[in-house]
Structures are given as structure tokens and as C-alpha cells.
Amino acid sequence: MSSIQYWLVKQEPTTYSFDQFMKEKVTAWTGVRNYQARNHLRAMRCGDTVFFYHSNVGKAIVGIAEVVRESYPDPTAPEWDCVDLKAIKPLASALELSVIKADPILSSMPLVTQPRLSVMPVTAAQARRILKLSRT
DNA sequence: GCCAACGTTGGC
DNA sequence: GCCAACGTTGGC
Numbered sequence: 001m002s003s004i005q006y007w008l009v010k011q012e013p014t015t016y017s018f019d020q021f022m023k024e025k026v027t028a029w030t031g032v033r034n035y036q037a038r039n040h041l042r043a044m045r046c047g048d049t050v051f052f053y054h055s056n057v058g059k060a061i062v063g064i065a066e067v068v069r070e071s072y073p074d075p076t077a078p079e080w081d082c083v084d085l086k087a088i089k090p091l092a093s094a095l096e097l098s099v100i101k102a103d104p105i106l107s108s109m110p111l112v113t114q115p116r117l118s119v120m121p122v123t124a125a126q127a128r129r130i131l132k133l134s135r136t
Numbered sequence: 137g138c139c140a141a142c143g144t145t146g147g148c
Numbered sequence: 149g150c151c152a153a154c155g156t157t158g159g160c
Contacts, residue, residue: 012146034155056146097147116145116154 006122007044008051008061008111009085018052018063021087029119030074030082037119041081042071050085051122051130053111060094061130063087091134105129 009029011017021027032038044050044067052063069084100106106129110120122130130136 010146059147114154115147118145 003124005043005045005048006051006124006127007040007048007067008053008109008120008122009065010053010055010111010118012056013054013058014056018054018087018090021052021063021065021085022090024087026068026084026086028075028082029085030076032074032082032119033077033080034116034118037117038081040119040121041083043121044070044083046070049127051127052087054094058094059097061091061100061134062094063090064136089136091130092136093134095130095134099133103129103133106133 016027029041032041046067046069048067050065050067051061052065053061065085065087067083068086071081071083074080074082097111100109101112106112106126109122109126110117114120
């Protein structure tokens with residue numbers, strides 16, 4: 001696939017918020033310990049768009065990032081993988097989980113159907129919908 | 137290789 | 149803070 005792909009990663013803002021990410025600009029996305037999530041990390045390519053979701057506190061998609069380094073061994077556990085992400089910008093308005101669940105296009109996202117998956121693909125149609133609903 | 141027990145995630 | 153869902157672990 002040559003066109004860019006879209007992804008979504010989850011993080012608890014009390015652990016690492018999008019605000020912190022914006023200040024740090026680039027971060028290694030480490031700590032993924034789930035095979036399905038790891039496979040998604042491995043499929044990421046430089047330039048792909050990554051949506052940033054605040055789980056637990058916030059429960060909303062809050063920002064946009066970009067893949068700047070493709071998968072490599074996670075320094076915190078070398079048998080797992082990580083990627084580097086660069087923070088791009090916050091969404092103009094955070095997209096609440098309640099809105100996502102109520103939206104016909106977004107309600108089929110793994111975010112809703114597979115609540116424990118922390119790294120997941122997003123379709124182009126879903127990505128457009130996220131940007132539209134968040135007025136970004 | 138099955139499956140019960142356990143631990144973790146994350147919405148409520 | 150509770151608890152359902154579900155992924156992982158470990159005994160057999």
C-alpha cells in the first residue's frame with residue numbers, strides 16, 4: 001500500500017497526556033505488550049497519521065501524531081516492538097467516546113468493539129469523519 | 137493442549 | 149471504586 005494509513009493509539013492521560021506529548025514533540029511509543037497491538041505497530045509506516053486517544057480520564061480522541069520511525073525493538077523489552085511518534089496538533093475539539101459510539105461510521109471502530117486493544121487501524125473514511133466531527 | 141485462576145484494562 | 153471483558157499464566 002502506497003497511500004498513507006491511519007491508526008489510533010490509546011493512553012491514559014495520567015500516564016502520558018497529549019499535552020506532555022506536544023511539549024516533548026517526539027516520543028518512543030513503548031510498552032505495548034499485546035500481540036495484536038504489536039502487529040499494528042509493525043505495520044506502521046513513516047508519514048502515517050496516528051490519532052491519540054485519552055482512555056479512562058477524558059475518554060476522547062484529543063490529537064494527531066505522525067509516525068517518524070518504523071518499528072524497532074522496544075528498549076524497555078527488546079522482544080517487543082515500538083515506533084517513534086511525533087505530535088502534530090491537538091484536535092480543534094476533542095471527540096468524546098459517547099459521540100464516537102453514537103456515530104454510524106465511527107461506532108464500528110475497534111475502540112468501541114474491542115475496548116482493550118491499545119493500537120488499532122483506522123479506515124480513511126473513519127479518519128475523515130474524526131477530522132470533520134472534531135472540526136479539525 | 138485444555139482450561140481455571142489470575143491480572144489488567146477501562147468504562148461506568 | 150466496582151466490575152465485566154478478556155488476555156495471559158500455569159497446573160495438569
